[in-house]
Amino acid sequence: MSAPDKGMLMAYADGRLTPDEALRVETWLKSHPEDAAEVTLWMRQNDAIRTLFAPVASEPVPARLRPARIAAEIGARQARSWRWAAAAVLLLGIGLGAGWAVRPLLETAPPASQMLIADAVNAHRVFAAESRHAVEVVAAEEDHLVTWLSNRLATPVGTPDLSGEGFFLVGGRLLPGEADIGGRAAQLMYENGAKERITIYVTAALPDHEPAYRLVSHDGAEAFYWADARITCTVVGTLPEDRMKTLSQAVYSQLAGTQV
Amino acid sequence: MSDFLDQIEACVPALRRYARALTRDADLADDLVQDCLERAISRRGLFRPAGPMRAWLFTILLNLYRNGLRNTRRRGTTVALDAMPVEPATPAPQPGHIALAEMARAIETLPTEQKEALLLIALEGLGYAEAAAILGIPQGTLMSRLGRARAALRAMTGGTGGPHLRTVK
Numbered sequence: 001m002s003a004p005d006k007g008m009l010m011a012y013a014d015g016r017l018t019p020d021e022a023l024r025v026e027t028w029l030k031s032h033p034e035d036a037a038e039v040t041l042w043m044r045q046n047d048a049i050r051t052l053f054a055p056v057a058s059e060p061v062p063a064r065l066r067p068a069r070i071a072a073e074i075g076a077r078q079a080r081s082w083r084w085a086a087a088a089v090l091l092l093g094i095g096l097g098a099g100w101a102v103r104p105l106l107e108t109a110p111p112a113s114q115m116l117i118a119d120a121v122n123a124h125r126v127f128a129a130e131s132r133h134a135v136e137v138v139a140a141e142e143d144h145l146v147t148w149l150s151n152r153l154a155t156p157v158g159t160p161d162l163s164g165e166g167f168f169l170v171g172g173r174l175l176p177g178e179a180d181i182g183g184r185a186a187q188l189m190y191e192n193g194a195k196e197r198i199t200i201y202v203t204a205a206l207p208d209h210e211p212a213y214r215l216v217s218h219d220g221a222e223a224f225y226w227a228d229a230r231i232t233c234t235v236v237g238t239l240p241e242d243r244m245k246t247l248s249q250a251v252y253s254q255l256a257g258t259q260v
Numbered sequence: 261m262s263d264f265l266d267q268i269e270a271c272v273p274a275l276r277r278y279a280r281a282l283t284r285d286a287d288l289a290d291d292l293v294q295d296c297l298e299r300a301i302s303r304r305g306l307f308r309p310a311g312p313m314r315a316w317l318f319t320i321l322l323n324l325y326r327n328g329l330r331n332t333r334r335r336g337t338t339v340a341l342d343a344m345p346v347e348p349a350t351p352a353p354q355p356g357h358i359a360l361a362e363m364a365r366a367i368e369t370l371p372t373e374q375k376e377a378l379l380l381i382a383l384e385g386l387g388y389a390e391a392a393a394i395l396g397i398p399q400g401t402l403m404s405r406l407g408r409a410r411a412a413l414r415a416m417t418g419g420t421g422g423p424h425l426r427t428v429k
């Protein structure tokens with residue numbers, strides 16, 4: 001027969017040949033001692049390897065290598081991680097919800113004083129220009145005006161006496177406002193002999209009840225704003241700054257100074 | 261599911277045996293097997309092996325073993341004394357007899373790819389085709405690795421193979 005290749009010899013040593021093939025190799029080996037020696041050596045190597053390590057397969061298998069137990073542990077781990085995932089989703093939801101809810105606080109909203117001043121100046125522009133409908137309730141009904149506005153603002157609103165400065169009450173009106181910056185507003189209008197007008201824009205106190213004080217020129221008008229624990233008040237007019245200051249001081253001393 | 265686990269369980273002794281022979285460390289070997297089983301069981305939904313369970317498990321085990329070797333090499337761990345290359349082989353006490361301790365050390369010094377191949381064939385008794393598939397190599401490559409591994413073992417264990425080994429069973 002032709003010489004079996006090395007793979008064939010190895011397959012013989014490893015017992016991977018069919019009986020026919022094995023017989024042919026055996027025949028060959030009988031007349032080829034070199035090959036026979038090598039094959040024998042390989043068989044001994046195989047034997048030695050099996051002798052060394054085969055007994056491991058007969059050792060009792062440790063509990064940690066039992067598939068059922070591993071499957072149970074994986075199941076428990078996955079359940080835990082599902083719970084964590086669910087918790088994470090829940091927290092994310094809460095975070096988003098809370099974030100959305102406090103969004104107005106987080107947005108770089110202008111401070112309440114700035115918004116109140118803008119509202120006050122805006123209202124001044126609208127109504128100070130009116131002649132017949134400058135006010136809703138005229139000064140002749142001052143008692144009614146005071147009672148009405150105090151009720152609507154849910155805080156006592158007084159009408160300061162600015163006669164010392166030459167200004168007299170024209171009347172007042174109720175204006176809408178943002179709930180979180182004082183709510184509804186009362187606008188009181190004063191006028192002097194030269195038909196110059198100032199308005200006083202009053203709201204209930206801000207949520208923080210913090211005292212504050214600002215004097216600003218806004219949109220061509222002078223605005224003097226203050227806030228205390230009871231009200232916010234913005235005095236608006238287009239008079240020169242020094243006259244506005246004088247008037248504002250008069251308003252302030254009467255509205256802030258008295259616990260009306 | 262339980263059938264799947266039963267099939268895996270039937271392979272555990274062989275996996276332990278092979279891992280022990282690869283690592284020569286009982287704890288390390290069982291860690292390897294445990295990792296292998298965990299991977300197989302947790303992946304059962306993703307990948308149901310089409311072929312025999314045994315080949316699939318051995319493939320996983322070998323991948324883990326190689327990854328472990330890579331990590332160990334990166335860490336540069338110390339080499340245990342008895343893992344050092346063997347001293348020049350001493351003559352076998354009996355003609356044709358291979359001293360087991362010597363053989364164990366010799367196997368350890370084989371290149372990993374030769375050791376993996378040889379143990380699949382000699383220890384696990386796998387067919388050449390199956391072993392080649394597990395190792396991800398052509399069968400011809402497997403045969404040459406086996407040949408080199410056996411020649412190396414022969415050189416290291418002093419199995420010179422003389423005329424007195426003529427007898428063949």
